[in-house]
Amino acid sequence: MSREHEKGMSLIVKTVTRLTVGIIFLYGIYIVSHGHLTPGGGFAGGVIIALSFVHLMLAFGREAALKKLSRAAASFFESTGAIMFLVIALLGFTGGYFFLNFLGKGQPFKLFSAGIIPLCNIAISFKVGAGIFAIFVALVILELEVEGKE
Amino acid sequence: MIVYLLTLVLFSLGIYCVVRKRNVIKLIVGIMIMEYAVNLFFILVAYRMKGRAPIFSPDAEIVNMVDPLPQALVLTAIVIGLATTALLVGIAMKIYEKYHTFDITKIRELRG
Amino acid sequence: MIPVSADIIPLFVAVPLAGAFLNSLIGKKVKWLPDVIGNLTTLAVLVLSVISVRLVTEYGTLVYSVGGWKPPVGIGMVLDGLTAFMLVTVNLVAFFVAVFSVNYMEKYTSKQKFYTLFLLMLAGMNGVIATGDMFNLFVFLEIASVASYALVAFGTEKHELEAAFKYAVMSTVGSLFVLLGIVLLYSYTSTLNMADMARVFAQKGTGDITLMVSVLFIMGFGLKAALVPFHAWLPDAHPSAPAPISAMLSGVLIKSLGIYVLCRIFYSVIGITPAVASIFLFLGALSMVIGVFLAIGQWDLKRLLAYHSISQIGYVVLGIGLGTPLGILGGLFHLFNHSMFKSLLFLNSGAVEYSTGTRDLQKMGGLAKRMPVTGATNFVASMSIAGIPPFNGFWSKLIIIIAAVQAGRYGYAFWAVLASLLTLASFMKVMKYGFFDRLKERWGRIEEVPFFMKLSMVALALICIFGGVLLLGGINQVFLDRATAVLLRGTQYAAIVFKGS
Amino acid sequence: MVELYLLLAFMIIGAIVAIEVKDMLSTVIAVGAVGLALSIAFLQLKAPDVAITQLVVEILCLIILIRATLKRDLPFSTTGRWLLNTVITGCFVAVFVIVGIKCFKDLPEFGYPIMRVSRTYIEEGLAKTGATNLVGSVILDFRAYDTLGEATILFTAVIGVLAVVRKIGRKKEGEKVEEEE
Numbered sequence: 026m027s028r029e030h031e032k033g034m035s036l037i038v039k040t041v042t043r044l045t046v047g048i049i050f051l052y053g054i055y056i057v058s059h060g061h062l063t064p065g066g067g068f069a070g071g072v073i074i075a076l077s078f079v080h081l082m083l084a085f086g087r088e089a090a091l092k093k094l095s096r097a098a099a100s101f102f103e104s105t106g107a108i109m110f111l112v113i114a115l116l117g118f119t120g121g122y123f124f125l126n127f128l129g130k131g132q133p134f135k136l137f138s139a140g141i142i143p144l145c146n147i148a149i150s151f152k153v154g155a156g157i158f159a160i161f162v163a164l165v166i167l168e169l170e171v172e173g174k175e
Numbered sequence: 176m177i178v179y180l181l182t183l184v185l186f187s188l189g190i191y192c193v194v195r196k197r198n199v200i201k202l203i204v205g206i207m208i209m210e211y212a213v214n215l216f217f218i219l220v221a222y223r224m225k226g227r228a229p230i231f232s233p234d235a236e237i238v239n240m241v242d243p244l245p246q247a248l249v250l251t252a253i254v255i256g257l258a259t260t261a262l263l264v265g266i267a268m269k270i271y272e273k274y275h276t277f278d279i280t281k282i283r284e285l286r287g
Numbered sequence: 288m289i290p291v292s293a294d295i296i297p298l299f300v301a302v303p304l305a306g307a308f309l310n311s312l313i314g315k316k317v318k319w320l321p322d323v324i325g326n327l328t329t330l331a332v333l334v335l336s337v338i339s340v341r342l343v344t345e346y347g348t349l350v351y352s353v354g355g356w357k358p359p360v361g362i363g364m365v366l367d368g369l370t371a372f373m374l375v376t377v378n379l380v381a382f383f384v385a386v387f388s389v390n391y392m393e394k395y396t397s398k399q400k401f402y403t404l405f406l407l408m409l410a411g412m413n414g415v416i417a418t419g420d421m422f423n424l425f426v427f428l429e430i431a432s433v434a435s436y437a438l439v440a441f442g443t444e445k446h447e448l449e450a451a452f453k454y455a456v457m458s459t460v461g462s463l464f465v466l467l468g469i470v471l472l473y474s475y476t477s478t479l480n481m482a483d484m485a486r487v488f489a490q491k492g493t494g495d496i497t498l499m500v501s502v503l504f505i506m507g508f509g510l511k512a513a514l515v516p517f518h519a520w521l522p523d524a525h526p527s528a529p530a531p532i533s534a535m536l537s538g539v540l541i542k543s544l545g546i547y548v549l550c551r552i553f554y555s556v557i558g559i560t561p562a563v564a565s566i567f568l569f570l571g572a573l574s575m576v577i578g579v580f581l582a583i584g585q586w587d588l589k590r591l592l593a594y595h596s597i598s599q600i601g602y603v604v605l606g607i608g609l610g611t612p613l614g615i616l617g618g619l620f621h622l623f624n625h626s627m628f629k630s631l632l633f634l635n636s637g638a639v640e641y642s643t644g645t646r647d648l649q650k651m652g653g654l655a656k657r658m659p660v661t662g663a664t665n666f667v668a669s670m671s672i673a674g675i676p677p678f679n680g681f682w683s684k685l686i687i688i689i690a691a692v693q694a695g696r697y698g699y700a701f702w703a704v705l706a707s708l709l710t711l712a713s714f715m716k717v718m719k720y721g722f723f724d725r726l727k728e729r730w731g732r733i734e735e736v737p738f739f740m741k742l743s744m745v746a747l748a749l750i751c752i753f754g755g756v757l758l759l760g761g762i763n764q765v766f767l768d769r770a771t772a773v774l775l776r777g778t779q780y781a782a783i784v785f786k787g788s
Numbered sequence: 789m790v791e792l793y794l795l796l797a798f799m800i801i802g803a804i805v806a807i808e809v810k811d812m813l814s815t816v817i818a819v820g821a822v823g824l825a826l827s828i829a830f831l832q833l834k835a836p837d838v839a840i841t842q843l844v845v846e847i848l849c850l851i852i853l854i855r856a857t858l859k860r861d862l863p864f865s866t867t868g869r870w871l872l873n874t875v876i877t878g879c880f881v882a883v884f885v886i887v888g889i890k891c892f893k894d895l896p897e898f899g900y901p902i903m904r905v906s907r908t909y910i911e912e913g914l915a916k917t918g919a920t921n922l923v924g925s926v927i928l929d930f931r932a933y934d935t936l937g938e939a940t941i942l943f944t945a946v947i948g949v950l951a952v953v954r955k956i957g958r959k960k961e962g963e964k965v966e967e968e969e
Contacts, residue, residue, distance in 0.1 A: 056840070061919035064230065064836035066927070068254060068938075072844040079851060100950075104312035107943050111305055114936055117354065123297035124354035124932045126917060139919035142928040145935070152939055156946040157848065160261050167268050167953045168855060178789075178898055180888050181796040185803055186467065187884040191877045192807045193460055200812055200857055202456050204819045207849065208803050209463045211826050213470060214842075215799075218833050220474040224899035228834040229922035231914055240922070241834045242906045243913075245473065247926035248422050249838050251938045252466065255429050257845050258945035259459050262433060264856050265949040266440055266452045271856075273445045277812075297933075304940060311947060353933040359905050362933045395958055400951040407944045414937065426937035433941055437948025443957030451952075474895045477902035494894035499887055 034084050042084035049077040053154070060146040061139040067146035071153030078158050087165060096162055099155040106152030113141055113148065178219055186212035199267045199277040203260060210256040214249050221245035293349040295335060295342065296364045299374060299417050300427075302331050303410035307403045314399035322389050325402035329378065329385040329409065336374035343371045344765045348783050350419065358419065358784070359483045365419035365784055368769025369619075373416045373547050375766075376623050377539045379750075380630045381409050383743040384538075387634050388531045390737040391641060395529060401441065408434035408535065412543045419784060421469050421479045428465070428511070428544055432458050435540060439528045447527040454524035461510030461517075468503035471496055482784035485556045489778060493557065501563060504552055505570075512545020514604065515574040518597050522581070525596065526589035526646070530637020533589060537596040538630035542622055546603055555773070555780035559610060567608025572702050575601030579709040588636045588646045588721065591713065592629065595672065598706055599625045605703065606687040607774070609694050616771045617686030623767075624679040624754055628671040631747040635665040638736045638744065639721070648717065653726030657733050660741045662722045664748040669718055671751045673711035679754025795829045808873075812857040820850040837923045 057070030082090035117125030128140035189212060192205030221242035229243035271277060306328030314321040342349060348367040352358055385405065392398050411431025418424050436458070440451035473479060475496050476487040488497075506517065513521040521541075525533050549567075553559050578598030585591035603625065606618025638661045639654060640646055655662025671678035674685075684707055691700035735741070757767055776783070799822050806818035823846035830839035896902055903910075909926055919925035927935050 061921055061924045061928075063921060064228075064923075065840055066250075066837065066921075066924055068250065069837070069841045069844055072841075072848060076844065076847065079848075083851075101312070103943065103946060104308055107308045107939060108305075108312065110936060110939055111301065111308060114932070115301060115305075118294075120355070122352065122355040123301070124936075126354065126929050132918075139917055139925070140929070142917065142919050142924060145928045145932065146924075149935070149939055153942060156942050157261075159946050160265070160949050161852065163949050163953050164265060164268060164852060164855065167265075167272065170272070170955075176892055176898060178792060178796060179892050179895070180885050181793075181800065183884045183888045184881050185796075185800055187880045188800065188803045188807060188877070189463075190460070191880050193456065195873060195876065196807065198812075199452065200815065200853070201807070203853070204806055204815055206456065206459050206463070207819055208806070208822065209460070211799070211822060213463055213466050214838075215826060215829060216467065217470045217473075218830055218835050218838060219898065220470060220895075221835070221901060222833045222899055223901060223903075226834050228836050229910065230836070231920040231922070233920075240910050242901050242903050243909050243922040243926050244479075244906045244931075245470075246835045246838050246923045247931060248479075248934070249835070250841055250923070250927055251422075251426060251934055253838070253841050253845050254938045255426070255941050257849065258433055258941045259429070259455070260849055261852065262436055262945045262948045262952070263452070263455055263459075264852050265952045266436070266448055266455065268856050269440070269443060269952055270448045270452060273448060304936075308943075311943075354929065356930055360908050361930050393959075396956055397951065397954055400947055400954075403947050404944065404951060407940065407947070410940070423931075423934055423937065426934050426941070430937060430941050430944055433944045433948060437944070437951050440952045441957065443952060443954055447957075448952075471891075471895070474901070477904040477906070479905070483905075495891045496894035499891040 038084050042080060046077050046081050049080060050074060053077060053150075057146050057150040058143065061142040067149030068153055070146070071150035072157060074150060074154040075157035075161070079161050082161070082165070087162070087169075091162070094155075094158060096159065099159045099162070102151050102155035103159060106148050106150070106155065109148035110145060110152065113144055179216070182212050182216045182219060185215070197278060197280050199270060199279060202279075203263050203267065206263070207256070207260060210252070214252055214256075217245045217249045217252070293351040293364075293366065295339060296349065296351040296366050296417055297353065298335055299332060299413040300410050302335070303328055303406045303413065307406035307410065310399060310403045310406065314402070321399040321402040325405060326382075326385050326389070328406055329382040332409070332413065333378040333382045336371070336378045339366055339374055340371045340765060342366065343368055343769060348786075350784055358480045359478055362423050363419040363480055363482070363784070364417050365482075366417065367773050367783070368771075369547075369551070369773040370416055372619065372623070372766060372770035373543060374413065376626050377409070377412050377416065377543055380535065380538045380626050383747055384531045384534050384630065384634070386739050387534075387637070387743040389739040391531055391637055391740060392529065394641065395441065401438075401529075404434045404438050404441075405532075405535075408438065408540070412539065416543055416547060419481050421472065421481055421484065423479075424548065425462070425466055425469055428548070429462055431540065431544060432462060432511070435532075435536060438532045439524050439536075441529055441532065442527070450520075450523035450527035454520040457510055457517075457520045461507045464503045464507035464510070468500045468507065471500050471503070481551070481556050482781040485558070485778045485781035486785075488557060489781070497557060501553070501557065504549070505563075505566060508545050508549045509570065512541050512549065512600060512604075513574075513597055514545075514570045514600065515577050515597065516570075518574070518578070521597060522590055522593045525593040526587065530589075530633055530640060533593075533637070534630035534633035537593065537633060538626045541596065541600060542603070542626065546600065546607070546622060550607055550774060554777055556778070558778045564608050564610050567604050568696070568699060571601045571603070571605030571608055572699050573601070574598065575605060575706045576702055579706045579713065583709060583713050583716075586648045588639065588648055588651075588717065589633065591648075591717065592632050592636060595710065595713070596625075596629055598710065599629065599672065601706070602684065602687055602703065605699060606690065609687075609690050609696065611690055611694050612771060612775055613686060613693060614690035615774050616767060617683055617690050619770050619774075620757065620767055621680075621683035621687060623757070624671065624683045624751075627747055627750045627754060628668040628680060631664060631668040631744060631751060632672065634740070634744050634747065635661055635668065638740055641736050641740070642733045643730060648720040651721045651727075652724040652730070653722070654730060654733075655722040656726050657730060658735045660735060660744060664744040665722060666718065667748040667751050669714040671754075673714050674707045675711070677752070677755070679751050679757075682755045682758055791832055792829060795825050795832065799825045799829075813854070816850065816853045816857055819853075820846060823849070837921070
């Protein structure tokens with residue numbers, strides 16, 4: 026089982042994955058960036074982005090996915106996203122309140138509107154995407170170890 | 176009213192699973208079912224008859240929107256559920272590594 | 288510099304969160320950085336909470352609207368006497384535990400993750416205490432809980448994982464009961480702000496739905512507080528965690544997530560009814576007696592302490608359930624005292640384990656000769672928990688018993704005295720077998736624990752010795768009296784909060 | 789509203805299957821089916837944001853759980869207690885439903901919420917935050933503090949999982965342990 030996983034799944038799966046993984050990733054970015062206009066938002070988009078990496082890992086094996094996003098990078102992005110979100114919250118103090126929406130509201134229905142909401146979405150998506158990827162990698166590695174022992 | 180009661184049935188099925196089953200994965204599944212029931216309850220509470228989704232559209236005036244607040248809260252609750260489930264699965268897999276079983280009647284180092 | 292407005296309130300959450308995030312980002316670079324970040328952060332929050340006591344004395348109840356949105360629309364954070372009291376208790380223990388961990392956690396790997404989780408748990412507890420919003424309370428409750436599941440499993444040995452899993456499952460079920468209760472409350476009142484909810488209850492009256500909500504909350508928070516029918520996870524989970532975390536869990540987590548929230552919801556929001564009060568009394572007395580009976584037979588030091596936590600929580604709930612000014616004062620004072628001496632006892636057990644590697648009382652013996660500081664502080668804490676006169680535990684137990692007699696609850700007073708005697712017996716056993724017996728051969732060469740561990744144990748012991756001072760006029764007025772007053776005012780909470788904002 | 793009843797019935801049946809079936813993989817698949825039905829129910833109840841999130845979270849949970857149970861199918865001892873189990877389940881459900889019937893009369897009728905506070909969001913949300921997705925405006929502006937908590941929980945879970953899966957938890961006496969990645 027473990028050796029199979031290093032190599033990944035069959036050729037058909039790999040080809041389809043190669044085609045779809047980019048689309049999934051872009052869809053995730055779309056969901057994040059339009060979170061304040063349409064359904065979705067930082068969290069759902071972040072999970073979709075993470076799922077695109079998970080998809081890659083399931084099809085091509087662990088190494089291929091870790092080459093695109095290493096564990097160190099994932100944990101860096103995660104902490105950065107979290108700090109970004111907290112900093113946005115603390116920047117609200119410049120206007121007098123924790124979490125004040127201190128930016129201009131802009132035109133409704135435009136991509137650049139709603140003040141801090143898109144920024145928060147991006148920060149959350151970083152955090153969530155990297156975090157879920159990190160969880161998944163940790164669990165997969167644990168599983169490989171368990172199987173190796175048996 | 177009947178939808179509320181059906182949701183409550185789902186919730187009690189989850190409790191039953193947690194209380195009665197003796198397998199680590201089943202316990203996690205029971206907790207997931209309870210989470211589903213609570214989340215569904217929250218959205219049901221927010222629903223308005225013939226309501227519309229709480230998103231403005233540039234073309235049409237939208238009246239009779241459903242309550243947006245519980246939807247926002249359920250989003251949070253779903254994430255909390257995911258976090259809990261992930262941690263539980265992590266612990267469960269580590270337990271499997273140490274005990275080589277998911278059966279909690281065999282995982283009994285501690286008393287009480 | 289003392290901020291004169293409510294701006295201080297969000298910092299109780301923001302500071303530990305910033306510490307945790309920074310720790311996870313840069314804590315790996317330098318070996319001593321996690322220690323420094325962890326201790327400085329807890330120190331900062333401790334200073335803030337002392338300032339908050341002063342702010343409450345000066346300005347009364349303070350309300351902070353997060354994001355500039357007024358409370359029913361946005362999330363309100365409330366700082367009143369009870370909040371300040373709990374913040375001081377939690378952060379005091381957290382600071383000494385962080386100091387203790389500097390040396391103790393050398394036994395474990397990955398100190399960075401430990402401090403990160405520790406700070407997250409602290410942020411969760413502070414968030415629960417400082418919030419004025421029902422759903423927000425649930426979110427922070429979950430942060431503290433999730434962090435504590437991971438911390439219980441931190442050693443990643445067999446029994447630790449098992450205990451953590453059991454704890455995680457039961458506690459999550461408790462959280463889901465709470466969430467269901469919150470959903471019902473939202474549907475009934477159509478608001479999430481606690482003060483607003485109290486106002487709606489005053490107008491609309493409490494129907495059958497309140498009964499169901501009360502039952503769900505008592506089950507949910509009872510699971511978190513380990514009151515007796517729901518206590519099964521505690522004797523496994525608390526001993527399995529690393530000693531500093533046991534101190535945090537037993538010392539403050541079960542109180543801030545369980546007792547504090549129960550008080551806040553039942554006294555300030557729903558309004559306490561005689562039925563709920565008698566449930567509190569009954570559960571309190573049950574926990575008090577069953578906990579101590581289960582504790583007597585234990586030989587594992589940490590397990591014994593964990594059962595005593597159940598018993599002592601019973602005293603707190605009993606005091607608060609009495610509902611008289613004296614009873615509430617005694618309950619809250621005992622909550623404070625128990626945080627101090629139970630943390631100290633767990634830290635002592637950690638020190639013993641650090642030096643000897645065992646927790647079994649039968650294998651110990653005469654350790655006071657080789658570890659004088661641990662022995663002396665353990666003596667202080669044991670006498671405190673047993674309720675021997677000069678120490679703080681005596682005063683709070685005395686107040687609770689007097690209050691029970693005054694309220695005409697002679698039966699409960701009797702059980703309280705009995706439980707206290709049994710506690711004394713149980714700790715005599717600890718002292719005899721653990722510290723004052725003949726020194727066993729094998730412990731001839733053990734050494735006293737390192738400096739930071741000694742420092743935090745001595746500091747907590749001093750608090751235990753001089754804890755009774757808190758009852759003296761001036762100090763009592765700014766600290767305990769204000770907390771008691773919040774509970775006594777009951778559902779006037781709503782009016783006060785809306786005036787404050 | 790017939791669809792909603794059908795979905796709920798499907799979810800309850802799915803949950804019963806998930807609880808009672810003996811094969812671990814089937815359990816996980818059944819609970820996945822319940823989750824997907826839940827996602828459709830959210831869509832039916834005009835909550836598209838929640839539906840999307842539930843869908844992606846469900847997929848993720850399913851992947852994690854399948855990986856955890858794959859090739860670890862263990863015999864599972866519930867045989868012989870079938871009747872007892874059913875009776876206990878029945879009692880549980882009955883108690884809850886009876887309490888529910890008594891208590892839910894106090895709640896506003898299904899489909900007609902009070903919306904005292906939420907009216908503010910609907911009336912002023914667009915003007916005050918500029919976000920056309922009201923759910924977005926609630927989670928990231930009116931109640932952004934909750935979202936900070938939510939992000940923190942996920943962060944906690946990540947750190948927690950990474951801490952729990954460490955190879956070596958305690959250092960042995962006198963042993964030097966390499967700090968792992």
